Amino acid sequence: MPRRRWRSFNGHRGGKLKVSVIGSGTMGRGIGQIFAQNGYDVNQVDVDQTALNMAEKSILESLNKLYSKHAISESPEDILKRINFSDSMESVRRSDLVIEAVFEKLEIKTDTLSKISDTVDKDVIIGTNTSSISINFLSKYVRNPERFLGIHFFNPVPIMKLVEVVSSELTTEFYLKKASDLLVNVGKDPVFVKDFPGFVSNRVLMPLIREAILVFEENVANARDIDKTFRLGMNHPMGPLELADFIGLDVCQDIMEVLYINYGDPRFKAPVTLRNFVNSGKLGRKSGEGFYKYEVKK
Ligand SMILES: NC(=O)c1ccc[n+]([C@@H]2O[C@H](COP(=O)([O-])OP(=O)(O)OC[C@H]3O[C@@H](n4cnc5c(N)ncnc54)[C@H](O)[C@@H]3O)[C@@H](O)[C@H]2O)c1
Known part of the structure; x- marks a missing residue:
């Protein structure tokens, strides 16, 4: 695997490129993995030692799987x-x-971004993987905000090719291009979007999931048949309820809340059934139950 040099990136910093990922949960560990897989040095950070241990274990498992399928050499x-x-x-x-x-919590995000921008050089690209917080708002916490942007990966990161690259009013073309070149280098296929709540993906997806939950709530059809309609009728790889379970029902509820607050449109309002599931701990795949039942890996 050829080692990538900073020289080919902006021409003035020597040595191997180093990528730091702050937060090593579901998304952070996947992000760290794809950069390491493609020859970058990675600094995988978390405040929680257990999360770091789990990240190491899950990255190794994922790499082993890819190796056994000859997807990596x-x-x-x-x-x-x-x-x-x-x-x-x-x-x-x-x-x-x-x-x-890090967690999708405003205070934790702003605090982390301030710390990052106080620590690194002023030309270092800083990206946030936020799903729903405004990039313009977060850019207030970053020194030299022209190098700050949204880099919104999809779960599971090593598999999903799409990344939404989100610019604020202050992000410059120079940094957008550098970030997107890096993403292409690690096998991603970016789309460029403006800083509107939900970007493109969640703004379009959440009303679909919401309507599917309402159809379920009204007993129009059972979960399997609702999902089958989308898999067989629209060629979606997963139906909307399966997908909601996969994303996490709590995450879907949080995203709907942000969209509802920002657009004030009832098509984003979290349905009662979704709230009841979340309140009772049925969070989808990760908790073992949502619209379907799952075996939870220990
Ligand atoms: N899960 C998804 O499907 C998905 C998809 C796209 C984007 N996102 C976004 O990615 C971000 C992370 O989501 P996730 O699902 O990986 O969350 P997660 O809960 O799995 O992981 C978050 C990690 O951040 C760590 N953390 C918290 N505060 C920290 C701090 N101050 N410094 C360092 N680490 C800290 C936690 O210990 C935890 O390990 C969120 O902004 C989320 O909206 C999630």
Whole structure:
């Protein structure tokens, strides 16, 4: 695997490119993995040591799976050696690109972004993986906001090719191009979107999921038949209820709330059934039950 050099990126920082990922949960660990898989040095950060241990385990598992299917040729152990797992923000200092993937909570995001931009050089690209918070709003917490943008990956990150690249009013073409080149280098296929709530993906997807839940609520059809309608009738790989379970019903509810507050349109209002499921701990795949039942991996 050829080692990528900063020289080919902006021409003035020597050595191997280092990508830091802050937050090592579902998304952060996938983001770290794809950069390591493609020859970058990765600094995988989390405040929670358990999350870091789980990230290491799950990245190795995912790499092993890809290796056994011949989707990668380098050994998983060698790829893993490029990832430094750390619970210290100091480790971010010498990065060339930093991607924030912490909890979708405003205070945690703004605090993390301030710390990142206080720590790295002023020309280092800073991206946020937020699903719903305004990039313009978050850019107030980043020094030199022309290098700040939304880099919205999809779950599971190693598999899904799409990334929504979201510019604020202050992001410059220079940094948009650099970020999108990096994403292409790790096998992603970006789309460019403006900073509107839900971007393109969730703005269009959430009303579909919401309507499917209402159809379920009104007993028009059962969950299997609702999903089958979309799989067989529209050629969707997953029906809307299966997809909601996969995303996480709590996550869907949070996104609907943000869309409803921002657009004030009832087509985004979280249905009662969704709220009841979330309140009773039925969060979809991750909790073992949502619209369907699942085996939960320990
Ligand atoms: N899950 C998805 O399908 C999905 C898809 C696209 C975007 N996103 C977005 O990605 C981000 C992360 O989501 P996730 O599903 O990976 O969440 P998650 O809950 O799985 O992981 C978040 C991680 O951030 C860590 N963290 C919290 N505060 C921190 C801090 N101050 N410094 C370092 N680490 C910290 C937590 O310990 C946790 O491990 C969110 O903004 C979410 O909206 C999620």
